[in-house]
Amino acid sequence: MSGPTDEIGARTDTGRAEGFSDGVLAIVITLLVLELRVPEGEPGELLSGLVKQWPSYAAYVASYLYVAVIWLNHKATFSRVREADRxxxxxxxxxxxxxxxxxxxxxxxxxxxxxxxxxxxRVATVLYALVGVVVCISWLMLYHYLATHRELLVEGVAPGFFPSERLRALIGLVLYALGGLLGFLVNPLAGLAIFILLPPFYGLTSGGLYSTRLVPHRRAADD
Structure with missing residues (x-):
């Protein structure tokens, strides 16, 4: 028989989850910048050495923007969550x-x-794309969980909001996979271009596709 304390801790406010998440994302961004290093070379070759490191700058910008956008999306998501369960x-x-x-x-x-x-x-481009796909899958699972557990949400969240967010995650999944495919079969720079363009898309839609009206709103009864 269930005791009266069985549900203690089953649901909590989101404060600790948000604080822990902010800390993890801050560490990730810090680790990214550590890859920017002073180039080695003879005296007078600093400028050419810095120019040759342009791939490091491009990769850093792509990943920094990605983490920044993840933070924005995380913030927007949890602003709609009232409490969290396991x-x-x-x-x-x-x-x-x-x-x-x-x-x-x-x-x-x-x-x-x-x-x-x-x-x-080519292999490195595929590796980056695979990690991007894994990130999108994780967001797809988060959005799906919230779409099917409306009791965790604050009042006033539209019934179609989190179901439509699953579409955003699927778009990223497909485009990261496409970037890896193009980077492997065509040119690694083609994949890098997709990796750089995806964060602005997620930044512009961080409030949700439903909020930006990029998806049609359905009646609550249809959701």
Whole structure:
């Protein structure tokens, strides 16, 4: 028989989850900047050395923007959440787990682009794309959980909001996969271009596709 204390801790406010998430994302951004290093070379070659490191700058910008946009989307998501249960905590931890992987493929991609080894560049592009796909899958799971657990949401959240957010995650999943495919079969720079363009899309829609009216609003009865 269930005791009266069985549900203690099953649901809590979102304060600790949001604070922990902010800390993790801050560490991830810090790790990204550590890949920007002073180039080695003879005296008088500093300028050329800095120019040769342009792939590091491009990879850093792409990943920094990505983490920044993840923070914006995380903030927008939890502003609509009233309380969290164990399932939501696990979904949130999965988002943080996938995001924390970003410094690794960023480092691999920037170094291989500087070494001008095409086969390695192709592999590095696919690696970055795979991590991007994993991040999108984690957001898809988070949005799906919130779409099916409306009792966790604050009052006034439209019934179609989180169902439509799943579409945003799917768009990213498809485009990261496409970037990896183009980077491997065509040119690594084609994949890098997609990686750089995706964060602005997620930044512009951080309030949600439903809020920006990029998806049709349905009646609550249809949701």
């Amino acid at each position: 399932g939501l905590h696990w979904a949130n931890l999965l988002v943080l787990f996938s995001t924390a992987l970003l410094p690794f493929p960023t480092s691999v991609l920037s170094r291989t682009l500087q070494e001008h080894d095409l086969p390695d560049q």
